[in-house]
Amino acid sequence: MEQVVANGVYLGSQYAMIALGLTLIFALMNVLNFAHGQMYVIGGFVTYTFYGQFEVPFLLALLMSCATLAILGALIEKFLFGPVIRRSAREESTMLLAAGIAFLLDAVILLVFGEKQRGVPKIVDGVFNWDFRIIMPYDRMLICGLAILSIGAFIAFMQFSRTGRALRALAQDRTAAQLMGVNVNRYSMIGFALGAMLAGLVGGLLVTITGVNLGMGGPTSIKAFMMVMIGGAGVISGAIAGGFILGMLEAVGLAVLSQYGDITYLVIFIALMIFLAIRPHGLMGKPWG
Amino acid sequence: MTRLLALVVFLFSIFWLVPFLISVTGRWNFYFTLTSVALLSVASAGVWLTFYIGRINIGQGAFALIGAYVSAILVTKAGISFWVSLPAAGLFAGLVAVLIGLPILRLRGVYFAMITLVLTEVVRLAALALPITNGAKGIVSIPLPSELSIFGITMIPDFSTMENSKLAFYYAACALMVVCFASLYRIVNSRLGHLCRSMQQNEELAASVGVNVAHLRVIVFAISSFFGGLGGAMFGAIAQSVYPSSFVVKDSIDFMLNCFLGGLGYVFGPMLGTLTLYFGWDLMFELGKYQLLVFSSVLILLILVLPNGLLSIRLGWIRRLTR
Numbered sequence: 001m002e003q004v005v006a007n008g009v010y011l012g013s014q015y016a017m018i019a020l021g022l023t024l025i026f027a028l029m030n031v032l033n034f035a036h037g038q039m040y041v042i043g044g045f046v047t048y049t050f051y052g053q054f055e056v057p058f059l060l061a062l063l064m065s066c067a068t069l070a071i072l073g074a075l076i077e078k079f080l081f082g083p084v085i086r087r088s089a090r091e092e093s094t095m096l097l098a099a100g101i102a103f104l105l106d107a108v109i110l111l112v113f114g115e116k117q118r119g120v121p122k123i124v125d126g127v128f129n130w131d132f133r134i135i136m137p138y139d140r141m142l143i144c145g146l147a148i149l150s151i152g153a154f155i156a157f158m159q160f161s162r163t164g165r166a167l168r169a170l171a172q173d174r175t176a177a178q179l180m181g182v183n184v185n186r187y188s189m190i191g192f193a194l195g196a197m198l199a200g201l202v203g204g205l206l207v208t209i210t211g212v213n214l215g216m217g218g219p220t221s222i223k224a225f226m227m228v229m230i231g232g233a234g235v236i237s238g239a240i241a242g243g244f245i246l247g248m249l250e251a252v253g254l255a256v257l258s259q260y261g262d263i264t265y266l267v268i269f270i271a272l273m274i275f276l277a278i279r280p281h282g283l284m285g286k287p288w289g
Numbered sequence: 290m291t292r293l294l295a296l297v298v299f300l301f302s303i304f305w306l307v308p309f310l311i312s313v314t315g316r317w318n319f320y321f322t323l324t325s326v327a328l329l330s331v332a333s334a335g336v337w338l339t340f341y342i343g344r345i346n347i348g349q350g351a352f353a354l355i356g357a358y359v360s361a362i363l364v365t366k367a368g369i370s371f372w373v374s375l376p377a378a379g380l381f382a383g384l385v386a387v388l389i390g391l392p393i394l395r396l397r398g399v400y401f402a403m404i405t406l407v408l409t410e411v412v413r414l415a416a417l418a419l420p421i422t423n424g425a426k427g428i429v430s431i432p433l434p435s436e437l438s439i440f441g442i443t444m445i446p447d448f449s450t451m452e453n454s455k456l457a458f459y460y461a462a463c464a465l466m467v468v469c470f471a472s473l474y475r476i477v478n479s480r481l482g483h484l485c486r487s488m489q490q491n492e493e494l495a496a497s498v499g500v501n502v503a504h505l506r507v508i509v510f511a512i513s514s515f516f517g518g519l520g521g522a523m524f525g526a527i528a529q530s531v532y533p534s535s536f537v538v539k540d541s542i543d544f545m546l547n548c549f550l551g552g553l554g555y556v557f558g559p560m561l562g563t564l565t566l567y568f569g570w571d572l573m574f575e576l577g578k579y580q581l582l583v584f585s586s587v588l589i590l591l592i593l594v595l596p597n598g599l600l601s602i603r604l605g606w607i608r609r610l611t612r
Binding site: 273 | 340345389392393395396399400402403404406407408410411414415417418538539542545546549550553578579581582584585586588589592593
């Protein structure tokens, strides 16, 4: 039992970070970022390249991942999403664009990093063992701690910094924020960069445990969508709740349902559909996003 | 009048000109490509119809997979003729759509898009888990469609006795496509179509003037999934096999892209979009490992230059014909 809870917290902390980036982008621009999983994979590969191959310190490699993705996100917003949102007759066009960007990033990953599964050496050795009730490798605990720390830092940033306030204003009401003197274009770019950076950070953290490969992007995006749906799109607390709930469900499902074969996700999906039928905008979402 | 002429030219070219050109040039593999385009455009037509009521549907892969499995199971396990199983597959997909649609059609915008995307995964995982679908091994060596006769008169000959089943499949798929798009055109230009347009613009307003919105959107979603089921069933028959990975999230997204690319405001948008996307991808095969890079770049450029689809190019005569 304790083991299941520990696994759930560990999974949940990573999932919450992935969902945070997605929900931030959604809240600011009303864009469903299909390419979020691919951004996560790029973050993983950058950390792999710097930490695994050039042997720079892990934290520095993580910073490199964040910086790469932040720049990438800013460029994508400035040159792709921004113009399309301004010009297109229907807002659905941004979904086509997001899908196109997902393909493009897949192609870039394929060309730059190849299609092999990559892993890096462990950052710390050893396994934590509490009386055989909770068994967890130290590196997982470290990653989990780092993830929770970054979530805390992100919330603090959104709550107390000037940029964070501007972003929250933008998410609440774009026009009103503009009237109050918020530079909408600039903060949209910053927000997108921040969301992409979070994806890169999780990718960099997780490469030390699960490794990284080209095919991880799509499934990651789908999981992120589920978390956002559970918590409610565009709400930061909802993304965190959704991440931890999904992590917990997955941990419990793997423990309880494993004897019936690989049906954990099937059950979660069906439960999610029933849940959404009762509460269409998730736990904390605004109605109709 | 010009519209009628265009229709005649179109029918003439797909049923006579294309087979003629292929037999002259001897590029028989083109049949498979064109058959795929025809079937994928049928499924895309369904997606287009849900766009028409203002919903972003990324779940057509789910219904295509359901249709493919229903047809395959009926043909292999129950021994029913393929031509009976084809509408049965469509109807079953439609029925599933009604059951699922009742709750999830309350969702809108991005929420609906996400839940339909998840639906694609649900069906794939269900196909892996259920005993009747044979898990990851899939259903293989499905017999070719048998003879269809009414009162002893052969309507459609047995595909397995034909020397060229590719051509037969091409004709069948094109016929299916023509029928589906004709009915789509009919739906859009009927009372139902007008009601759909009102829903696309403002659902509350439509409801306030007495449109039964909840009823209507389930019907439209069922029709949409019926198309998906048909396309999927026929695809399974051509491939003679169905796997849980026959239709995945990538396919669902492709169906959506087809509609976008062709233009959401035009009935024949999905057809043109499918043709462009499929052939575009195939033509870029020569580029080797740069295929995906060039393809996605072109896609992004297209959406930057033509955010409202290919058919939105301002050419008067195209607009008149396709409206």
